Amino acid sequence: MNRPFSGPRYQHIARQLKSAIEQGEFAPGKRLPASRVYAQELGVSRATVEAAYGELVAQGWLERRGQAGTFVSSGVVPGPSAPEPVWFGGEQPEPQPFQMGLPALDLFPRALWAKVMGRRLRTQTRFDLALGDVCGEMTLRSAIVDYLRFSRSIECMPEQVFITTGFAASMTLILQTLGRPGDKIWLEDPGFPLIRPLIASQQIAFSPVPVDEEGMNIEAGIANAADARFALLTPAHQSPLGVALSLPRRHQLLDWAAGREAWIIEDDYDSEFRYQGKPLPPVKSLDAPQRVIYAGTFSKSLFPALRTAWLVVPAPLVAQFRQQASYAACGVPLLWQHTLADFIREGHFWRHLKKMRHHYAQRRQWLEQALTEQGFEVIPQHGGIQLVMAVKGDDRELALKGRRAGLAVQALSDWRINSQGAGGLLMSFTNISSLAMAQQQARMLASAIK
Ligand SMILES: Cc1ncc(COP(=O)(O)O)c(C=O)c1O
The missing domain is CATH 3.90.1150.10 (Aspartate Aminotransferase, domain 1)
Structure with missing residues (x-):
């Protein structure tokens, strides 16, 4: 007997459909109702039905035939198949209302992702079983370079890009490479609280800098702690107030860093999403003095479980960062990195961003x-x-x-x-x-x- 099933709604629907296919109620080649129609019938959102269809496409039970719709795969043989998986209750819970830090989980094209990853998995060679580049795979780093050039006006070489497992890992790499106990770091006040314990664990002292309608108040930062070695900020869209760092302040910040030989850490975590007006260019794109370390992540533009982020470091720092990165090696598995590179190269990433x-x-x-x-x-x-x-x-x-x-x-x-x-x-x-x-x-x- 099947165990009671607890999980998200789309999985219930996927299971019911799968069982109808197994029982022969839905014969191979049969067209399924359009997701909009089926959603109305079930009283759920269209996205829920799409997610259920996507799940069964990824498992091979259904196939999409473009405009013609979604069909039961022709190769499916009705009759009981493999036993139902046992559910250990270890599933991710549904997001709570208003939960922060998550992109729209219902709109990620999981079936497409599964297809791109499946293809990579099937075409792996024995060399893909070895340890990859400690700084991240060149294919992914090059894809990021192209993305940054077109989308963020940043010019850099793939060697300047370091793949990490998230923003915290990026910060650890920066602070372990450049930080010295007792250094000070400017932090936006208010600002992202979760990064503070990590900074403290590296024995770096905070210098809170107030944020106003022009973003971080650079003058106040200089007045309080001109001798800081780092400034960490979210210039595109201040987290959490949402203001952009004004152009005069961007120049002030760069002048301070150049004069003091300090490092600016530009956290560009959700800059892809701007709904009104033209975004200001990132501070990195103005970085003539080579003082900006740029931090990006796929957590918001794709999904957080990917655990993939990146840093772009100034060219003179590449050797030092490479050395530090080699102590731990890149934490993102090769299969993920290759899948992600394909996903970007084939244009899926752009289309997804546009849709989102x-x-x-x-x-x-x-x-x-x-x-x-x-x-x-x-x-x-x-x-x-x-x-x-x-x-x-x-x-x-x-x-x-x-x-x-x-x-x-x-x-x-x-x-x-x-x-x-x-x-x-x-x-x-x-x-x-x-x-x-x-x-x-x-x-x-x-x-x-x-
Ligand atoms: C301010 C800020 N920076 C960066 C990140 C990205 O973190 P990660 O790449 O570890 O998911 C987040 C995620 O919530 C954030 O709020």
Whole structure:
């Protein structure tokens, strides 16, 4: 007997379909209903049905035939197949409402990813079983160089790119290569709190620098700690306030770093998503004095479980970084790196980004509308994958109330170091797939905190 199945909705649907195919109810070659029609019938979103179809395509039960639709694969033999997998309950839970740091999990083209990876897996040679380049595979580093040239106006060589397992690993590589105990680092205040313990573990001291409507206040940074060796910041879209670092401040920052021989760490984690206006070029693209270390990640543009990020280091630092990287070797498996390189080279990455910009603008607008309907005030931002809602009173207490009601909101105060300022709730809209869902979550938030 099958064990009771607990998992996301699309997997229930996939399992039911698979069982119908096994029983011969859906014969090989039969066309499945269009996902829109089937979704209406089941009372679920179209994306859920698409995800179920995608799962069965990846497993070989279904096949897509372009415009003609989705069909039961011709090679399928009805009758009981392999036993159902046993579920150990170790599945990833569904994201909580408003959960930050996640891209839209429902919109990632998993079947396409599986196809690209499957092809790589089938065509592997024995050499792919050996350890790869300690700095990351050249195919992937070259694909990143092309992406940065077209999308971010950054000119660099593949040798300057280092593949890591995420932003924390990138920071570790930087600090282990260049840091010395007792060094100071400018941090945005408010800013991303999760990186602070890692910096502290390298015995580097924080110098909090306030953020205003022009981004990090460079003058304040110089006044407080002109002798810092590093400045870590999110110039494209400040995390969490969403402001862009103004052009005069970008030049001020570069002048300070050049004069003091300090290193700027530009965290460009979600710059791909901007919905209004033209983005300013990254600080790295203005880096004549070669003081900028640029950090990117695929966690937001693709998915966080990929654990793939990268650094672009100034050419004079390549040998030092290579040496440090060789102590640990690149942590991203070769198969993932090759798959990702193919995914970029074949244009899937660009298409996905384009699609996601459109969806995120829509999802953001749904949440903004839903929160406004509940009388909340959303602070305007031009891009990114999270938003800030202004609140009066103690935002920590309100965030706690929200979390007790199962809503993954965060208090702006928890992202502050020394700065004082208005309270806010930080939340993500990426996994809100309809206006109705946004309205339901906004109502839950209102009843939790009002
Ligand atoms: C400010 C900031 N930088 C970088 C990252 C990327 O982290 P990772 O590449 O480890 O997923 C995140 C993820 O939430 C972030 O919020």
